[in-house]
Amino acid sequence: MDINWYPGHMTSARRKMQEDIKLCDVVIELLDARIPGSSKNPDMDNLIGNKKRVIILNKADMADPAKTELWKKYYEAKGAYVLTMDSRVRKQTLKVTNAVKIVCKEKIERDRSRGIMNRPIKAMVAGIPNVGKSTFINSFVGKATAKTGNKPGVTRGNQWIRISKDINLLDTPGILWPKFEDEQIGTNLAFIGSINDNIIEMQQLAVEFIDYLKDNYCKVLSERYMIEDVDDSYQILEKIAENKNCVKKGGELDIDKACRSILDDFRSGKLGKISLETP
Numbered sequence: 001m002d003i004n005w006y007p008g009h010m011t012s013a014r015r016k017m018q019e020d021i022k023l024c025d026v027v028i029e030l031l032d033a034r035i036p037g038s039s040k041n042p043d044m045d046n047l048i049g050n051k052k053r054v055i056i057l058n059k060a061d062m063a064d065p066a067k068t069e070l071w072k073k074y075y076e077a078k079g080a081y082v083l084t085m086d087s088r089v090r091k092q093t094l095k096v097t098n099a100v101k102i103v104c105k106e107k108i109e110r111d112r113s114r115g116i117m118n119r120p121i122k123a124m125v126a127g128i129p130n131v132g133k134s135t136f137i138n139s140f141v142g143k144a145t146a147k148t149g150n151k152p153g154v155t156r157g158n159q160w161i162r163i164s165k166d167i168n169l170l171d172t173p174g175i176l177w178p179k180f181e182d183e184q185i186g187t188n189l190a191f192i193g194s195i196n197d198n199i200i201e202m203q204q205l206a207v208e209f210i211d212y213l214k215d216n217y218c219k220v221l222s223e224r225y226m227i228e229d230v231d232d233s234y235q236i237l238e239k240i241a242e243n244k245n246c247v248k249k250g251g252e253l254d255i256d257k258a259c260r261s262i263l264d265d266f267r268s269g270k271l272g273k274i275s276l277e278t279p
Contacts, residue, residue, distance in 0.1 A: 001204055003186030004179055005195045013173040018047055020170060023122055025104050026052040028096065028169075030127035030136060033063035033084060035276050036071040038188035039128050043177045052103040054081045054096065058132045061086035064275035074279040087136035096140060100167060120168045129174030130194045137161060137171055188276050193267050197260075206259035207233045209266065212276065220271050225262075237262075 021027070027048050032039040036057055055075050060068050072082045081103050085092040101108065104121050111119050127133050141163060159171045176194070180186040189195050190205055210233040213220050221227045227239045241247070241258035248254045265271050 001187045001190070001201075001208060002183050003190055003195055003200065005176065005186075005199055009173070010175045013175050014043065014047075017124075017126065017172050017175070020172070021047055021049075021051065021124055024051065024124040024170060025107055025121050026054060026100055027124045027126055028054045028056060028100070030056045030058045030087075030125065030131045030133050032128075032131050032192055032194075033057040033060040033068050033071070034192060034274060035188045036068075036075070037277050037279065038185040039131055039192070039194070041126075041128055041175065041177055042181075043175075044126060052107075054083065054099045054103055056087070056096070056136070057082065057084040058087050058127075058136065059269075060084040062269040062273060064273050067275035067278050070279050087132050087139050090139045090142060093136060093140040097164075097167060118165055120162075120164075120166055122168050122170065124170045124172060126172050127174055128176055128189070128194050130192065131174060133171065133174065137169060140169070184277075191263070191266065191276060193263075202256060202259045202263070203237070206237060206262055209263065210236050213271075213274075217272075217274055220274070224265070224271055 027044075029040075029044060029048075057063075057068055057071060068084055072084055075082045081099050083095055083099055085095070087093055100121055100123055107121070111117070125133050125137060141161060161169045161171060163169055174194070176189070180189075186195070187205070187208060190197075190200050191209055210221070214231075214233070214236075221236065225236075225240050225243055227236055227243075230236050230239060237255055237258050238253055240262055241253040241255055244258060244261055246254040246257040246261065266274065
């Protein structure tokens with residue numbers, strides 16, 4: 001499925017991020033644990049340069065634990081400090097303070113040698129749309145300081161947030177990159193809701209998602225939707241529409257509603273722990 005979505009505000013957001021990153025000591029990069037490869041913006045490596053980095057595999061509570069562990073090792077092998085978490089749980093987000101201090105150890109010691117004590121670490125929070133940056137920040141701070149929403153494009157401007165005497169966070173808008181080098185990347189991003197649904201052929205997307213479930217998590221179809229011995233993905237959609245009472249006036253099945261329903265079930269974690277790719 002060929003998908004590309006790069007609205008105009010992302011160009012200015014990228015330019016602003018390029019300026020602000022010079023002020024930061026470390027970048028906290030959030031990836032979606034269900035697609036840790038596809039949700040990693042390749043532009044970030046150029047933007048970050050030699051800055052220290054902490055990678056968070058967010059929404060790990062919705063991902064396949066075995067595959068998440070493979071991704072954790074994959075990024076650790078590349079030299080990143082990696083945490084896995086459900087950022088809605090504050091106890092988990094608090095681990096980030098220690099991670100930031102570890103990766104910034106040289107900076108802290110350099111400050112001390114110069115007699116500079118307790119200068120806060122400046123950390124940029126970055127990631128693609130809908131990866132959970134604002135939820136992470138609100139949980140980390142312990143109160144609502146950043147707007148959240150289960151759709152891309154909620155955060156539009158950069159915002160400094162004081163966490164403690166040790167850390168200041170810079171919240172940044174979610175940005176994608178102009179062209180996906182692999183069609184599957186765009187499809188995976190659409191699956192998790194990082195692409196605006198209004199530009200997507202939802203029936204095709206739902207069929208491709210069902211194809212993936214059949215090959216990798218076939219029990220979901222029988223346990224969640226009570227579908228047995230049906231191989232055609234469009235027929236499975238029809239069965240889902242029947243079982244979830246997705247019906248238009250006049251009794252016609254509402255296939256579009258069934259498409260949105262199965263994708264919403266996945267995005268909200270109702271289908272269980274599912275990952276869409278491995279390293």
